[in-house]
Amino acid sequence: MDTIPLLVSLDQAYLPQLQVLLTSLYWNNPGEQFAIYLLHSGIPAPALAPVVRQCEHLAYQFHPIFVEDRLFADAPTTKQYPKEMYYRLLAGSLLPRQLNRILYLDPDILVINPLRPLWEMDLEGRLFAAAAHTGKTDLANQVNRVRLGTDHDYYNSGVLLMNLEACRREISTDHIFRFVAEHERELLLPDQDILNALYGSRILPLDDAVWNYDARNYNTYRIASGGIYDMKWVMQHTAILHFCGKAKPWKPGYLYRFGGLYLHYAHLTSQYFGMEEF
Known part of the structure; x- marks a missing residue:
């Protein structure tokens, strides 16, 4: 089977969550080979060392890619809109040219079933495959359609199957930077709003x-x-559990149902790969 390339983009504070993600990936994708690509803006090598060791233990490739500030010299950036928000959207120009598709995952994710069916999905010439979270009603989708002037669901940017060849042809840095500059006050979740708009x-x-x-x-x-x-259906069919929102299972007081499962994988990561427990 071919190696599945995975993309992550994060800062140093999220390296423990990346390790937990990798542990869940390994346990629930037996026999698969993964190549992990990390886009970052300056995580020091000593901080990356635990991830390097874990990937070596799992026999995963690990490719940290430093993104130079000069590439975003013309990008509108503020404390709310840091340059890192552009990385996943501009992955086509930041990743090696030989990659023609990749699967992006946010670090606040557990993989609990095989990813290959997603990896092998026909993108039908689209730029991305993504899911919308409609929530309890369709109100959020309706609000976002009006806010962004779209007629489709509001897609979550935390899981993206990316057609890198098409992205290189169709996604323009100037177009993105101009959109942000013109709509700065309207963007609530900047990278996700850009993706949808x-x-x-x-x-x-x-x-x-x-x-x-x-x-x-x-x-x-x-x-x-x-x-x-x-719960039985989720354990048998859900491949990607995404811990969306401000409440996170590694923080005190997490009340949602899958917090214990997350801590289980965190404990495995600590036990087998030396990560300090949350």
């Missing part, structure tokens, strides 16, 4: 219950499915 019509929709399950919304999924999407 500029490229939402070029996205292949994914089933979020399988490929980008919002870990806060177990009851919503269960009720909306008429009881089908219960």
Whole structure:
């Protein structure tokens, strides 16, 4: 089987979460080979050392890629809109040219079932495949359509199957920078808003219950499915659990249902790969 390339983009503070993600990936994708590409703006080598050792232990390739500040000299940036927000959207120009597709994952994710079916999905010529989180009602989608002037669902940018060849042809840094400069006050989740406003019509929709399950919304999924999407269903069918929002399972006081599962993988990471427990 071919090696599956995965893209992450984060700062030093999220390296422990990356290690937990890698542990869950390994446990639930037996026999798969992964190449991990990390876009970063200056994580020192000593801080990366635990991830390097873990990838060596798992027999995963690890490719940290330093993104130079000069590449974003013309980018509108503020404390709210740091340069890192552009990395996943401009991955086509930042990653090696021999890569023609890649799977991007946010670091606040557990992989609990195989990723190959997603990796092998036909993108039908689209730029991305992504899932929308409609939540308890479709109100959020309606608000975002009006806010961004779109007619499609509001896609979450935390899981993206990326057609890098098409991205290199169709995504322009100038276009993105100009959009941000013109709409700075309107952007609530900047990189996600940019994805939806500029490229939402070029996205292949994914089933979020399988490929980008919002870990806060177990009851919503269960009720909306008429009881089908219960805990057993999630464990058997959901591939990607995404811990969206400000509440995180590695922080004190996390109340949502899958917090214990996250801490289980954190404990495995500590036990086998030397990460300090949260």
